Each structure stands twice: as C-alpha cells, then as structure tokens.
Amino acid sequence: MPATGSWSGAVAAEPSSPGASHRQGAALVFSGVSKIYGQGASAVHALDNVDLTIARGEFVAIYGRSGSGKSTFLNLAGALDLPTAGAVTVFGAPPTHTLSRADAARLRNRQIGFIFQQYNLFARFTVAENVETPLVYAGLGAADRSRKVREALALVGLEELAARRPAELSGGQQQRVAVARAIVTGPDMVLADEPTGALDDDTGGAILDHLQSINRTLGVSVALVTHDPGIAERAGRVLTFRNGRLDGDERRSGAYGGEST
Amino acid sequence: MSLIIGFVFDRILGAPRLALSINLAWRSALQAPARSVLTILGVVIGVASVVLIAGLGDGARHAVANQIQAMGPDMIMVSSSHEAAGPRLRARHAADMRQRLPGAVRTAPQILVRVTAIGPVRAFDTRAIGVTSDYFNLGAARTVSGRLITRQDETGRERYAVLGSEAAERLFGSGGVAVGRQIQVNRVPFTVIGVLEPRGAGLFGEIDATIFVPLPTAAERLRGVRPGAPDQVDVISIQFDSSQSLRAGRGAVTGYLRQTLRVREGEADPFSLVSTEEFAEQTQALIGIVQAALAAVAAVSLVVGAVGVANIVLVSVGERTREIGLRSALGATPSDILRQFLAESVLLCTAGGLIGLASGYAIVWAAGALLGWSAGVSPLYVAAALIGGAGTGVIAGVAPALRAAALNPVDALRAL
Numbered sequence: 038m039p040a041t042g043s044w045s046g047a048v049a050a051e052p053s054s055p056g057a058s059h060r061q062g063a064a065l066v067f068s069g070v071s072k073i074y075g076q077g078a079s080a081v082h083a084l085d086n087v088d089l090t091i092a093r094g095e096f097v098a099i100y101g102r103s104g105s106g107k108s109t110f111l112n113l114a115g116a117l118d119l120p121t122a123g124a125v126t127v128f129g130a131p132p133t134h135t136l137s138r139a140d141a142a143r144l145r146n147r148q149i150g151f152i153f154q155q156y157n158l159f160a161r162f163t164v165a166e167n168v169e170t171p172l173v174y175a176g177l178g179a180a181d182r183s184r185k186v187r188e189a190l191a192l193v194g195l196e197e198l199a200a201r202r203p204a205e206l207s208g209g210q211q212q213r214v215a216v217a218r219a220i221v222t223g224p225d226m227v228l229a230d231e232p233t234g235a236l237d238d239d240t241g242g243a244i245l246d247h248l249q250s251i252n253r254t255l256g257v258s259v260a261l262v263t264h265d266p267g268i269a270e271r272a273g274r275v276l277t278f279r280n281g282r283l284d285g286d287e288r289r290s291g292a293y294g295g296e297s298t
Numbered sequence: 299m300s301l302i303i304g305f306v307f308d309r310i311l312g313a314p315r316l317a318l319s320i321n322l323a324w325r326s327a328l329q330a331p332a333r334s335v336l337t338i339l340g341v342v343i344g345v346a347s348v349v350l351i352a353g354l355g356d357g358a359r360h361a362v363a364n365q366i367q368a369m370g371p372d373m374i375m376v377s378s379s380h381e382a383a384g385p386r387l388r389a390r391h392a393a394d395m396r397q398r399l400p401g402a403v404r405t406a407p408q409i410l411v412r413v414t415a416i417g418p419v420r421a422f423d424t425r426a427i428g429v430t431s432d433y434f435n436l437g438a439a440r441t442v443s444g445r446l447i448t449r450q451d452e453t454g455r456e457r458y459a460v461l462g463s464e465a466a467e468r469l470f471g472s473g474g475v476a477v478g479r480q481i482q483v484n485r486v487p488f489t490v491i492g493v494l495e496p497r498g499a500g501l502f503g504e505i506d507a508t509i510f511v512p513l514p515t516a517a518e519r520l521r522g523v524r525p526g527a528p529d530q531v532d533v534i535s536i537q538f539d540s541s542q543s544l545r546a547g548r549g550a551v552t553g554y555l556r557q558t559l560r561v562r563e564g565e566a567d568p569f570s571l572v573s574t575e576e577f578a579e580q581t582q583a584l585i586g587i588v589q590a591a592l593a594a595v596a597a598v599s600l601v602v603g604a605v606g607v608a609n610i611v612l613v614s615v616g617e618r619t620r621e622i623g624l625r626s627a628l629g630a631t632p633s634d635i636l637r638q639f640l641a642e643s644v645l646l647c648t649a650g651g652l653i654g655l656a657s658g659y660a661i662v663w664a665a666g667a668l669l670g671w672s673a674g675v676s677p678l679y680v681a682a683a684l685i686g687g688a689g690t691g692v693i694a695g696v697a698p699a700l701r702a703a704a705l706n707p708v709d710a711l712r713a714l
Contacts, residue, residue: 117627118708139631146629157624161325173314174629182314218628 062129064226064258065091065114070123072109072281083109085281086123091260091274093128093225096252098272099262106281107262108230114260115149115228116141128225146174150219150257154231156211158203158218164190165199168218175222189217193247209240216247226258227251233268245271315634316641323642326614327649334646337610340603341650341690342657345683347596349658352679355589357662357671362581366574368497368505370436372538374551374573378531384568385559389430389513389529394558395536399550401543406433407531409516415509416482417469424465426483426509428516428531436537437497444477444492451491452512457519459488463496464506483509486519544573600690603650607694611643615702622702623710636703643695644688651687655680 072084084106091097099107112118113125116133124132128148133141145151150171158167165186172182190196193213203211212232219227229248233241245268252259261272269275270289277285303324307317327334378387392405409428414421427433434446442463451458459481461469466476476490488511497505513531517523523530536551538544548571555561555569615622622635630638665671 112708115627117623117711118706139633142626142629142631142634145627151627157620159621159624161329170318170625171628173318174625174631174634176315178312179309179314222629 062093063090063126064093064095064128065089065260066124066126067110067113068124068126070113070120070125072106072113072118073121082281084113084120087281087283089276089283089286091258093258094252094256095274096249096259096272097261097274097276098269099260099278100264100266100269100275101278101284102264104280105278107264107278109281110278111228111230111260111262114226115151116144142174146171147222148225150222150224150227152212152215152219152227152229152232154234156203156208156215156235158211158214160203162202163199164195164201164203164206164214167203167214168221171218171222185221186217189221190214192220192251193217207240208236209243212236212240212244213247216244216251220251220255220257223255224257226260229259229261231262231264233263233265241268316637319634319637319641320645322638323645326618326642327645333610334649337606338603338646338650338653340599340601340606341647341687342603342654344596344599344603344690345651345654345687346658346661347592347599347654348683348686349655349679350661351589351592351596352676352682353658353662354592354665355585356676357666357669358585358588359582361669361671362578362585365497366578368437368439369574370438370535370537371574372541372544373436374536374538374544374547374571376534376536376551376555377570377572378533379568379570385561386528386530387532387534387555387569389531391555391558392430392531392534392536395534395551395554398554399536399538399547401538401540401547402536403539404432404435404537406430406436406535406537407513407529408433408533408535409513409521410532411484411516411520413484413509413520415465415469417476418479419469419471422468422507424507424509425504426459426511426516426520428513428520429510430513433510433535436535439497440495441492442495443474444490446492447510447512452514455514455518456512457486457488457515458491458512459483460492460494460510461490462494462504462506462508462510464504465509466490466493468507481509483511484520541575544575548573600686603647604690604694607643607646607650607691608698610646611639611695611698612701614642615639615698619705619710619713622705623707623713626705626707626710632703635705636699639699639702640692640695643699644691647687647689647691647694648684649687651684651690654687655683658683 067087067089070084070087071082074081074083087110099110101107113120113133114127116125116127116136119134124134126132127144130144136144159170168186168189169182172185177185186199187196190199193216195210195213195217198206198210203214206214227248232248233244236244248259248261251257261268263269273289275285275287275289276283277287303320304317307320308314376387387407389407392407396402396405407430411426411428412423413426414423429447430452431447431449439446441460444460447458447460461476469481470476470479476493479490480487481490482488511520517529518525536547538547551571552567556567559568561568625635
C-alpha cells in the first residue's frame with residue numbers, strides 16, 4: 038500500500054454529487070489502513086492495518102475504550118485526516134489520500150455529515166445560521182438554503198427555535214441542532230463522535246432515535262463512535278477496536294441498520 | 299451592518315461564500331472593538347498623512363499661485379545690498395529700465411520703512427512702503443473704500459496713506475470708517491485716502507498690515523531725506539509682459555544695473571534679484587520637501603499599521619483554530635478559510651483608511667480655514683486612500699490567512 042499521510046497528492050477527480058447512484062454498494066472501504074503519529078521510538082500506532090467495509094445504509098457502532106483507535110478511524114473515514122499507509126475510499130470516490138484539500142472539503146460537504154460530542158455550534162450564530170453553514174459552503178442560493186434549513190430543523194423538531202442562539206438552548210437541543218446541520222446537505226453518511234457523551238440517558242436516547250430515523254427514512258449510513266456498550270448494542274453492526282486493531286465485527290438483527298431492517 | 303453586507307453579497311451578487319467571509323470578519327472585528335480600534339491606528343495615521351500630503355500640498359501651491367498673482371506675475375524684484383557703503387538703487391533706474399528693457403511693462407521703485415502707526419483705536423508697529431502710482435498696477439490691487447495713490451499725490455508730496463485691510467482694522471477698529479481720517483506714522487500726520495481689499499496671508503511680508511504712502515513723501519517725511527538729495531530706493535519691481543521676457547530680462551537687469559552702478563568686473567553685485575518664477579520654484583521645492591517628509595511618515599505608519607493588523611489577524615487565527623477545524627469539517631475549502639481571514643484584515647484596514655481619510659480631511663479643512671487657503675481633497679486622493687487602506691489589508695492578511703488555510707482539519711479540531 039502506498040505511504041500517504043499528506044494532502045500533497047495528485048488532484049483527484051471531482052467527487053460525485055450526492056444522489057441515488059450512491060445508495061448502492063459500499064459506503065466506506067478501509068484497505069490496509071494504518072495511522073502512525075510521531076516518529077521513531079515515540080511513534081504511536083493509532084490504527085494498525087485495518088481492513089473493513091461499511092455498506093450503504095448501515096448503522097454501525099464503532100466501539101472501544103479510550104485510545105483504541107475509534108476516533109482516528111472516524112477522522113480517516115471523514116477525510117479529516119489521511120492514513121499513513123493504506124487507502125480509505127468513501128462512496129466510490131478516489132482514495133482520500135489522492136484528493137486535494139479542496140476536493141476533500143467538497144467530499145465532506147456533500148457526502149458526509151459530522152456530529153461531535155460537544156455539539157461544536159458557532160456561538161455567535163443563530164440556530165438557523167448554524168444549520169445553514171454547510172449549505173453556504175456548498176454554494177447554494179439563499180432561497181434553497183432557507184428551505185433546506187427549515188426542513189432539517191423540522192426533522193429534529195426545532196423549527197420554533199431557529200432564531201435562538203446556542204447558549205439559549207439545552208444540551209439536548211444543541212445536539213439536535215448539530216444533527217440538523219449534519220443532515221442538511223443530504224449526505225450519504227453521518228459520522229457521529231460520542232454524540233450522547235455529554236447528555237443524560239433520556240436526552241441521549243432521543244438523539245439516538247433521531248439518528249435511527251435518519252438512517253431508516255433517508256437511507257443515510259451512520260457510523261457512531263461510542264465507548265458505551267449499551268449504546269453499541271442498539272446498532273445493527275458493532276466494530277470493536279482494541280489497540281488500533283479491528284478486534285471484532287458483530288452484526289445484529291433487529292437493531293438499527295441491522296440485517297433484518 | 300452585517301445584515302446589509304449579507305444581503306448585498308448573498309442576495310444581490312449571488313456570492314454566499316464571500317458574504318459569509320465578510321460577515322465573519324465583521325463579527326470578529328466587533329467581538330473585541332477596543333482591540334480592533336487600537337489595531338488600525340497605524341493605518342489611520344498612514345492614510346491621514348496621505349490625505350494631509352495631498353490636501354495641504356495642493357492648498358500651499360494654490361496659496362503661492364494666488365499670492366504671486368496678487369503681487370504681480372512675471373516680475374523681478376531688485377533689492378539694494380544691505381552694505382551701507384555700496385552704491386544704491388535709485389528711482390530713476392526704475393524709469394530707465396522701463397524704457398530700455400525689452401518686454402518690461404511697468405516698474406515700481408519702493409522705500410521700505412519700519413514705523414509705528416497710531417490711529418484712533420490703537421497704535422502698532424508695522425511697515426510703511428513708499429510707492430509710485432504704478433505699484434498698485436503690478437498685482438491689480440483694488441480698494442474697498444477710497445482711492446489709490448496717484449501721480450499728483452507723488453509730485454505734490456502729499457501726506458496721504460492707503461492702508462492694507464488689517465492696518466485699517468487695527469488703527470480704526472473697522473476699515474469702513476478710515477477714509478478721510480488722520481493717523482500718525484512715526485509721529486508724522488497722514489490722511490487716509492483708501493483701504494485695500496484683503497490679499498490673504500502674505501508670502502512676501504504682511505501686505506494687509508502695510509501702510510502705503512507716496513514715494514517722495516516716504517523719503518522726506520519717514521526717512522528724513524532732504525529735498526533734492528539723490529532719489530535712493532530699497533526695492534525696484536519690474537514687471538514683464540510674459541514669462542519669456544522675464545527669463546531674458548533677468549540678465550538684462552543685471553547688465554543694466556552693473557553698468558549704471560559702475561560695478562567693476564569681478565566685483566559682486568551690490569544688489570540682489572529674485573523673480574516670481576524663482577520664488578515659485580523655491581516655494582514649490584519647499585512644499586515638495588514637506589510632502590516627502592509626510593510621505594515618509596505615511597509609509598512608516600502604513601508599514602507599522604500593516605504589521606499591527608497582521609499580528610492581530612494571526613492572534614485571531616490562533617484563537618479560532620478550533621472554529622477553522624469545524625468549518626473544514628463542514629466543507630470549507632482552504633480558499634474559504636483564506637478568504638475569511640483576508641476579509642478580516644481588509645475590513646480592519648479599510649475601516650482604518652476611512653477613519654484616516656475623515657481625520658486627514660478634517661485637519662486639511664481646519665488648516666485651510668486657519669491659513670485662508672482653499673484646501674480641498676480631490677476624489678483621486680480619496681480613492682487612493684481607500685485603495686491604500688484595503689491594499690495594506692491584503693498585504694497584512696496574506697501570511698496569517700495562508701497559515702489558517704494550511705491548518706490540517708483534524709489538528710485544528712483538536713485545538714483547545
């Protein structure tokens with residue numbers, strides 16, 4: 038596998054626009070992916086030769102303890118970082134290490150939605166402006182943006198709070214804003230990093246319900262990082278990481294994105 | 299304001315990403331207003347200096363041109379040397395040169411005397427000039443009341459005085475009441491026959507504060523020359539019909555006076571010459587030096603301003619590293635990030651340019667009012683000041699903006 042790990046690779050072809058053609062086949066392919074931080078004796082192998090495929094429409098929990106490599110996995114899957122070795126392919130686009138930084142940004146904008154543990158909303162912007170931000174980077178006109186923001190907020194039940202600022206909302210409401218922001222561009226995959234980590238059980242459960250709904254009704258693949266076995270159990274497939282290696286790949290019927298759904 | 303910017307760029311120009319960059323820059327600048335104001339001080343001073351260079355330079359040039367017009371264009375002024383023993387200029391030299399020098403249209407011999415003038419309101423020290431009737435034609439002087447000195451006044455050795463506007467004001471409180479009344483000049487009583495219209499700040503002396511009397515009266519009454527003694531004068535003004543004649547006339551005047559005053563070869567001239575043209579050139583050169591000094595201040599201020607703005611934008615990049623990571627995750631390309639911070643720098647510097655323009659214009663306006671200049675700032679300089687401000691913003695913002703754009707998204711997201 039080629040050694041990668043920088044953004045200086047050749048400019049890749051324009052990533053395909055989101056749409057029906059991507060609802061078939063693999064959402065995410067890791068081929069012999071390793072990620073090493075540092076050099077020499079102080080080098081840390083965050084991921085070690087990982088091979089896996091996540092199908093379109095799957096609801097996958099990425100489970101493991103702290104330092105197991107699950108967040109590194111999410112960063113590589115979201116083209117936020119590049120592998121040291123191996124290749125990451127998202128929805129059939131050229132491997133991420135061959136994309137220019139601008140093309141990687143466009144890939145994230147059009148096909149991937151991110152949800153973070155600490156919500157990561159822009160404090161000085163209203164709820165609607167927060168949700169609108171990815172659409173601005175997509176270059177959409179004002180009328181289209183307004184419509185899509187309304188639809189996304191309606192999906193998480195926050196239409197009424199569109200003019201509020203994040204500080205005026207509860208933690209659960211802020212995370213629902215983050216969910217709306219993640220899905221507003223109509224992505225093919227949502228990557229969620231401990232999305233319920235800062236919430237109580239009931240509120241966290243409601244967020245998981247929203248993600249389930251998105252997965253079922255919109256056919257969006259969901260990869261959810263968690264260290265909570267209770268949350269992992271609700272996913273259709275659990276990928277367990279230990280010391281940077283893929284230690285388990287368990288499929289469950291009846292759960293979110295499972296084979297029976 | 300950010301709403302207006304957003305509306306214009308997003309809805310009208312159809313550039314939502316640019317609108318977002320400007321919106322973010324605007325909010326960032328307003329987040330720490332005191333810091334923003336201090337940051338742009340250098341740019342303010344720099345652009346204000348540019349406006350001062352332009353406004354005061356133009357004002358000074360206009361003032362010089364007006365003054366020369368008032369004194370009389372295309373003129374050579376000859377002064378006797380200050381050495382008492384040397385040969386002196388005489389009134390008949392003036393009449394002689396009027397006839398002999400090609401292109402000479404009029405000549406005006408003058409006697410200059412420091413005097414104490416006493417009027418009904420107050421006394422003050424000033425300058426009296428003994429003049430012939432032709433003197434007032436050099437610069438087309440006009441009276442606001444009364445009349446000018448005539449040939450009859452000269453030959454009659456009348457004790458008549460024509461007052462500059464300021465002299466009338468000082469002696470009588472108001473110029474309007476002076477004509478027909480008496481003043482004392484070095485204890486000699488004179489009757490005021492006219493008051494001149496104001497000529498503005500004098501480059502050749504305080505013309506408005508001067509008292510003009512007939513030439514022979516000045517010689518006999520103010521200088522104590524006996525009647526029939528040599529008609530010595532201090533200055534002779536010679537006006538030519540064109541600037542070409544003036545240039546040619548300079549050598550002719552020197553030649554005539556050296557011959558007439560019997561100056562031997564190798565001896566220095568017992569007189570000095572200055573032409574309006576030379577005076578204008580010298581003054582313009584002086585204005586140029588002042589402008590160059592101001593330009594240096596402007597350049598240094600703009601460089602200091604640019605460094606200040608660059609520093610603050612760099613701090614802003616540091617403070618907002620996590621935001622940069624988040625925006626990258628949401629789809630902002632490196633160009634979007636670059637534009638966001640470049641917009642912040644350009645916005646700060648353009649604001650500095652506008653404030654500098656306003657303060658520079660205020661100083662130019664105040665100085666113009668104080669000095670009686672018609673000082674103005676042309677739209678060209680306004681444009682230059684704004685482009686200069688924005689240009690400084692671009693230069694100052696490039697390095698920090700590139701640094702922000704080069705951040706690895708995942709590293710930026712990890713920042714505290």
